[in-house]
Amino acid sequence: MNSMAGEWWENVNVWAIVVSAVVALLVGWLGAWAAFRSANPKLRLNWWLRVNSPLIPPSYATSSITVNAAGVQLAEPRIVEFELTNAGRKDITSAMFHNNETIVIDLGVPIITLLASESRPDGAPPSLAFPPAKPSQFEIEPSHIARGQSVAFRLLADGPEAKARITRKPLVDVRVEEAAPGATARTLAEVAVEAVALVLSRR
Numbered sequence: 001m002n003s004m005a006g007e008w009w010e011n012v013n014v015w016a017i018v019v020s021a022v023v024a025l026l027v028g029w030l031g032a033w034a035a036f037r038s039a040n041p042k043l044r045l046n047w048w049l050r051v052n053s054p055l056i057p058p059s060y061a062t063s064s065i066t067v068n069a070a071g072v073q074l075a076e077p078r079i080v081e082f083e084l085t086n087a088g089r090k091d092i093t094s095a096m097f098h099n100n101e102t103i104v105i106d107l108g109v110p111i112i113t114l115l116a117s118e119s120r121p122d123g124a125p126p127s128l129a130f131p132p133a134k135p136s137q138f139e140i141e142p143s144h145i146a147r148g149q150s151v152a153f154r155l156l157a158d159g160p161e162a163k164a165r166i167t168r169k170p171l172v173d174v175r176v177e178e179a180a181p182g183a184t185a186r187t188l189a190e191v192a193v194e195a196v197a198l199v200l201s202r203r
Contacts, residue, residue: 043088043096043173045145047105048180050152051081052162069112074158079115080107082164083152086145092174097142101170102129109159110135116154125151137167 055077056065067077082105086092097103111130119125126143138155145151169176 042175043090043092043171044086044175044177045084045092045171046087046177046179047082047084047164047166048178049080049162049164050083050180051079051154052164054078055156069156072112074112074156076159077112078109078157078159078162080109080155080157080162080164081152082107082155083150084140084145085150086147087179088174089147091147092145092171094142094144096172096174098170098172100142101168102139102141103166103170103176104137104139104168106134106137106165106167107155107157108136108163108165109157111138112156112158114138114153115156117152118154119149119151121149123149125153128153 055067067074069077094100114128114130117125117128123144123146126145127141129139129141131137131139138153166176
């Protein structure tokens with residue numbers, strides 16, 4: 001005897017119940033996931049070298065052109081701009097620096113001086129420290145870095161191409177990684193002119 005309602009899998013009411021149950025489960029899962037993301041926002045600090053160029057290009061370097069800083073003639077003056085950005089969804093606070101330790105960056109070449117620092121879109125850049133015993137390193141002191149804030153440090157170094165690496169990153173629950181954005185790099189001419197002016201102003 002054939003049933004007018006057909007087989008159970010052909011019954012529209014059954015499928016409506018199944019679909020409703022699946023949708024309810026999916027909505028519940030998405031809600032829980034959204035709540036988890038809200039309660040546990042990802043914290044990420046990206047860094048990269050925005051500029052890593054000789055102050056005087058090799059093709060223009062001659063014995064008659066010299067650069068002096070801090071009373072020392074530089075053999076291979078170089079401009080290095082180290083930039084970091086809070087790319088996460090929450091501010092990074094000074095309390096997140098474990099045991100009040102600093103972030104340590106090693107450029108692999110001696111650092112002569114800090115030429116300038118900047119922050120965008122607003123806010124003050126973190127303070128830096130330069131350990132005398134380790135001339136290739138500088139330290140970023142515990143500070144507040146707002147969500148979306150980028151800070152850059154322009155350094156005068158003496159040596160070949162810098163090979164930056166972070167040797168200490170004491171931030172708690174913050175991923176620190178090298179990741180350059182798609183921003184257009186500044187030209188060497190712009191950096192060189194500005195850096196020369198800064199160096200001369202310090203003499």
